Amino acid sequence: MIVFLNGRFLPESDAVISVFDRGFLYGDGLFETLRVVNGKPFRWREHIRRLQNGAEFLRIRSPFAGESLRGFADELVRLNQMPDSLLRITLSRGPGVRGYSPSGADTPTVVMSLHPAPPVQTEPPGWHLVTSSFRLPANEPLAQFKTCNKLPQILARSQADTAGVQEALLLNTDGFIVEASSSNLFWLEDGCVWTPPPAVGVLPGVTRSVIMEICAASSIPIQQIAIPPEKLPLSEGVFLSLSSAGVVEALTLDGTGLARSPLVKTLFNRYWDLVRHECR
Amino acid sequence: MIVFLNGRFLPESDAVISVFDRGFLYGDGLFETLRVVNGKPFRWREHIRRLQNGAEFLRIRSPFAGESLRGFADELVRLNQMPDSLLRITLSRGPGVRGYSPSGADTPTVVMSLHPAPPVQTEPPGWHLVTSSFRLPANEPLAQFKTCNKLPQILARSQADTAGVQEALLLNTDGFIVEASSSNLFWLEDGCVWTPPPAVGVLPGVTRSVIMEICAASSIPIQQIAIPPEKLPLSEGVFLSLSSAGVVEALTLDGTGLARSPLVKTLFNRYWDLVRHECR
Numbered sequence: 001m002i003v004f005l006n007g008r009f010l011p012e013s014d015a016v017i018s019v020f021d022r023g024f025l026y027g028d029g030l031f032e033t034l035r036v037v038n039g040k041p042f043r044w045r046e047h048i049r050r051l052q053n054g055a056e057f058l059r060i061r062s063p064f065a066g067e068s069l070r071g072f073a074d075e076l077v078r079l080n081q082m083p084d085s086l087l088r089i090t091l092s093r094g095p096g097v098r099g100y101s102p103s104g105a106d107t108p109t110v111v112m113s114l115h116p117a118p119p120v121q122t123e124p125p126g127w128h129l130v131t132s133s134f135r136l137p138a139n140e141p142l143a144q145f146k147t148c149n150k151l152p153q154i155l156a157r158s159q160a161d162t163a164g165v166q167e168a169l170l171l172n173t174d175g176f177i178v179e180a181s182s183s184n185l186f187w188l189e190d191g192c193v194w195t196p197p198p199a200v201g202v203l204p205g206v207t208r209s210v211i212m213e214i215c216a217a218s219s220i221p222i223q224q225i226a227i228p229p230e231k232l233p234l235s236e237g238v239f240l241s242l243s244s245a246g247v248v249e250a251l252t253l254d255g256t257g258l259a260r261s262p263l264v265k266t267l268f269n270r271y272w273d274l275v276r277h278e279c280r
Numbered sequence: 281m282i283v284f285l286n287g288r289f290l291p292e293s294d295a296v297i298s299v300f301d302r303g304f305l306y307g308d309g310l311f312e313t314l315r316v317v318n319g320k321p322f323r324w325r326e327h328i329r330r331l332q333n334g335a336e337f338l339r340i341r342s343p344f345a346g347e348s349l350r351g352f353a354d355e356l357v358r359l360n361q362m363p364d365s366l367l368r369i370t371l372s373r374g375p376g377v378r379g380y381s382p383s384g385a386d387t388p389t390v391v392m393s394l395h396p397a398p399p400v401q402t403e404p405p406g407w408h409l410v411t412s413s414f415r416l417p418a419n420e421p422l423a424q425f426k427t428c429n430k431l432p433q434i435l436a437r438s439q440a441d442t443a444g445v446q447e448a449l450l451l452n453t454d455g456f457i458v459e460a461s462s463s464n465l466f467w468l469e470d471g472c473v474w475t476p477p478p479a480v481g482v483l484p485g486v487t488r489s490v491i492m493e494i495c496a497a498s499s500i501p502i503q504q505i506a507i508p509p510e511k512l513p514l515s516e517g518v519f520l521s522l523s524s525a526g527v528v529e530a531l532t533l534d535g536t537g538l539a540r541s542p543l544v545k546t547l548f549n550r551y552w553d554l555v556r557h558e559c560r
Contacts, residue, residue, distance in 0.1 A: 015298065023304045025370065026428055028431065099437075137420070139415070154306060154381075157380040173417055181380050
């Protein structure tokens with residue numbers, strides 16, 4: 001496996017960083033995960049925009065513009081011969097002196113790596129969910145960026161592992177549903193698609209916005225609303241959005257069966273039609 | 281500079297970790313910072329206990345017991361000839377596959393490094409503070425551990441840098457004072473020392489507990505209470521506790537002068553007397 005690190009393509013074993021990289025010391029960085037289909041990263045521009053917005057917020061100056069990064073990403077896919085994969089981009093503040101002040105740490109670290117992708121299926125995968133006991137902070141400005149501070153998500157996902165299920169729902173400190181550990185949540189009710197609003201602390205996933213786009217283009221009404229977890233089992237269907245699999249149907253929540261709707265399969269199909277079209 | 285990494289002593293330039301270390305990918309780790317005086321790390325046992333409690337919570341199994349780690353720490357101080365310094369210990373979950381699940385990541389990374397310490401002064405240093413606009417989550421179980429998820433602290437400290445002051449106060453999502461970015465907070469009122477309780481989301485610093493110990497031994501009443509930031513300027517004196525400097529007097533908050541009390545110097549002196557005694 002070849003890894004991109006700060007402008008160089010290296011064998012995985014040589015892709016190393018200083019123990020004083022602030023990404024390692026404090027999680028002082030950002031990342032993106034993109035689905036690569038037919039050698040092309042789906043929705044590159046949207047992912048890079050979110051990365052750049054986060055970098056601006058954290059005042060990390062990426063040494064590479066989006067365009068040159070794209071050239072490197074294409075080369076990485078070619079070198080690894082992985083046209084159907086997941087691309088992770090990490091941008092950390094790079095090495096710095098001890099202490100929280102980012103002052104003087106001005107050589108950021110950029111890593112790109114490819115990972116096996118689950119094969120695209122013909123039906124939406126079906127997952128079981130648990131509700132995590134860990135909460136995300138409400139009204140957290142950092143929530144809108146994909147930062148490298150992911151312990152609440154790791155702990156939630158670990159609870160899913162322990163329960164023998166695929167994903168865990170996270171509530172915020174006010175008790176409203178936010179998202180799952182690495183996917184956004186949607187549910188169906190009264191002919192409408194619903195999803196939690198950014199205000200509850202949602203990380204606005206690129207796949208989430210694609211689902212909203214598809215709904216708009218298909219005249220399926222979509223609305224954002226904050227709900228407590230008790231409401232979810234009363235809906236007519238629940239699904240998750242994530243870059244690796246697109247649309248995943250939620251089958252159970254904490255052991256309780258969820259209603260299933262044919263609309264989930266429709267959205268799954270439209271999502272992958274769009275991916276194949278844009279990555280043709 | 282020699283760095284300890286997974287059982288080896290290496291020159292700083294060779295102290296490198298994989299870009300797939302989960303500490304770098306997600307901040308999936310813990311750390312401690314100890315003051316070394318006369319070649320001895322002050323309150324080693326308390327720091328290691330907190331590290332071990334955090335590791336248990338995150339289910340990271342440290343490859344080294346506290347005692348063997350202490351042997352390595354002593355050797356590190358000797359090799360670098362830095363008997364008066366700061367020791368940072370980092371424990372991350374180590375390399376893993378992409379994704380939040382910690383499953384299968386079972387070779388943790390352990391790093392120890394020494395850093396210059398501010399010289400011990402004869403008077404408590406005086407710092408200026410600002411109130412950060414970033415909030416810490418209330419009732420966060422992770423708050424009690426020194427994790428490698430430190431973006432709120434980095435952003436707060438960055439606001440202090442911008443304001444040209446030394447530290448930033450952080451409130452929680454309920455509006456109560458929690459602590460400063462890398463120090464605990466105390467204030468004086470009615471002949472009592474006050475500090476926020478763990479319930480507001482305090483990271484219970486080792487130096488904080490030493491201050492409480494000193495108060496108890498000196499018959500100075502100490503109480504824990506949650507207060508909004510408006511109350512702080514009405515107190516009779518404000519100070520911070522942190523391993524590097526012990527006790528620091530707060531001179532101003534957001535540009536407003538704070539009252540000063542001779543008790544701050546008394547606590548500063550007793551703190552350093554204790555350090556010198558235990559590290560003799």
